[in-house]
Amino acid sequence: MNKPLLYAFILAFVSCGTKVKKSPNVFFAGEIVNPTSEYVVLFKNEVIIDSAKLDSDNRFSIRLDSAVEGLYHFDHHPELQYIYLEQGDSLMIRLNTEDFDESLIFSGRGEEINNFLLDMFLSTEEELPLIYSYSHLQPAQFDHKIDSLQDLKTSALKELRKEVDLSNNAILIAQASIIYNYYTYKEKYPFWNRRITGEKAIPDLDEKFYDYRKTLDYNIDELAYHRYYYNFLKTHFDNLSYMHCVTGCHVKHLEVVSNKLHFNQHKLKLIDSLVNTKNLRDNLFRSVAIDYLLNVHDSEENNNEFIADFKKYSPNNRHIKEIEAVYQGVKNMQPGKKLPEILVMDSGGNKIALQDIAENDTNTVFYFWSGTQKLHFENISRRVNQLKKIKPKFTFIGINCNTEMKRWQSMLITNQLDLDYQYRTDDFENLKNNLVIGGLNKGIITKDGLIVDAFADLYSSF
Template identity: 30%
Template sequence: MRQVFLCFVSTLFLLGCEDKPASKTGTYIAGEIVNGNSNYLSLEKDNEFIDSIPVQKNGKFSYQFKKENFKQGIYTFRYSPESQIFFIEEGDSLLFRVNTKEFDESLMFTGDKAGENNFLMEMYLLNEKDNDLILSYYKISPKEFAQKTDSIKKLRERRLDKLQDQNEFSKSFLNLAKKTIDYEYYDLRERYAFFINKYFNEFRNKIPANFFKYRDDINFNDKELQSYYIYQRFLDNYLKNKAIEVCLEQNNSQECFDTKSVKNLKNRLIISDSLFKVKNLRYRFITRFARKQINYAENDTEIDSTLALLSSFDLPKDQFQELKDLGELQKNYFEGNDVSEAKLLSPDGTKYALKEIIKKGKKPIVSFTWSIYVSSHKRQHKRINELRNRYPEVDFLGVNIDNEDSIELWRKALENFDYNKEFEYKIRERGKDFSLYKNLLNKILLIDQKGIIQKSGLNIFDPDFENQLLEFLNQ
């Protein structure tokens, strides 16, 4: 059996050795990683580490699950800096191949559960395109948008029905696939509601009475989906809207729609504390909103208020201490603070203080932080390039916040994604606080030529960002 399986693995995606072993008793994953940059990948389930899997020099790997610990369902594999999910059941031999240069787009499954996992991957890519769909349709009326989302849902269901006829999916997978479609549908409506509430008030009172009817049937503590991106994205957008609704009941003002405000994030913290019973979900959202609240705070008082609220929650001591440490770090990045001595490293290994970069460029700076481990950096850099072309009087500096041991991965990412090395740097010599910098992801700072922060807490995708940038430039 083992020899037959190895033959199956070694000819991955080729035509040889097609017969599946008739008597296989184990559960396996195997495959190939093209253009690899690491000698291992990690395996997780429900946000908990399972094992490390060695990757050979030729990119091949294989792994057998331990029968006594195996649980069917969704798993996550991580191959720095990317990650993705797969579905597997006992007795399966699932194979996949991926090219790190186009990770999500190139990922393809064969073997047992190939049809299931390729469907989930297809849904992931469609879900990523929902950003563009929302921007295309958020100006239409709520009734029209409801019809649009109904149409999208029916298309997804017909696609699933067609694949089911071809593959005879298990009941367990069909349940997951239907939830995948449902939560994309719910998420589209939540995101649309946020946009019209914030930017098109004339539509706010035209939302049909049954627009949010699905909320009555939501399971906010679905253990099977706790690490699934579609479910997490829906929960995130639901909480955003729910916090706004709470605010409007207390104080009907435009301030309620500022999702970066301490008040909005405080509402999301309180709702999360009361809503989630599954430990991983509860800690995920509470700590996430707490970090945001700390990162968006504008003064010491707001940070201290956040920490006082968190002390009333039942958080593990180490998590609470990390949030306290983050609060102290964030106090360095308030408007008016001097960051001219910030230590940076260029791709060629040259060490700089920020003041030297400012002196060399003779321009004010917009700095933006990013991580190779968060795929949104591609969208972020695309937006920055648009701004860079539009505002040549500013230097837009990318600041990578990953640990020092990831320098080679950072350099490889700059090559793979063709980022302009002239404007890319990495934070260096962070001392004992190095792990906290991951919380500074997507931080935007507008810095004058003296190295003083003039504006912080911004979002480059906010429609008002360019107005704020022009205000900074015209000071």
């Protein structure tokens, strides 16, 4: 990271002196260029606080009589970004959905901390390939590189604090946006190193490499919905579970990799023993469950055993309805079964069942794309064209998600897609839950109307 540039970015949005915030009200407003939805929705954690419809100039405004100080996020479907709000804030944003995060700018009262947090987010996204490239280094060298980058950002925060009177909670959020990224990199390092070097074993790490673990707090409620703290904990428990399985359960690396049920059961047990905060417990247990159900594709017997353990450790999990729905969806999408009763629309707006589409062709592959993810759309279109040549006996059916009807129709024509093989849905949540869609690289293969593989990947399953 270029330190002077980072300082310049921060100081450009800083007003000298301390700002006195007398009013309990909060004003949040802005302009969305190239909107992808009619609304902007403001959330605190998982709760909708308020929403506003865009006017004819694509502007919105939300006024709160009072606000709990802390981290929020605003949603302009299908994108979202985090913001920090305190009483008295009058925060304005402007962004272009074609470059959502990079174009976002905050102004007004509360701009300083929000522009800093946004800069931390953007720099984290940009530096990840660099961090990964360092993973071929020896542990001490990697550690030094990581600490140097962390020091630069910590210094930038110190400079901001000289210019702006930040609350203790704002400082906590800002510090978390720095340190937990670098903790995450250290948790991933041994596995990255083994992958990039081709070694069979992970490198030996001295006692100092994980020094930060000695002071870890697994129960910071204010950070329960902080993306970097939460992501760190998920990676940390992955690492701990792997190491415990290898040393404590006396299983070899390949057994840990292959026995996903045991590995995920171990994670549930560790989370139960270390995390007491309700929000974090529920979210971390949910993460393990969703990851296992969507990505492992285990036998029905093992799935049943996992769910029984999940309910034992987290009987009152507030995400239980979602997890039960995914669990049932996985059961319904087993080989030999028919597709769930899902309706989609053709280019003329006519509704048709997925099962009817599948029965029209002997071999069918359903794939998914979104008009709001331009790069993914280009990549998936290119991949489908390749597969059509590799698998000429298969019919490839595109299902669009999260794109307004007229825009979708325009994209079909502009990109010369065959209208007979393209459909869309207005209810992505229903489609996602019933078809168990964990990512848009997913493919569903059917033969004679019956499921062959409901969890195929367009890049690795053919």
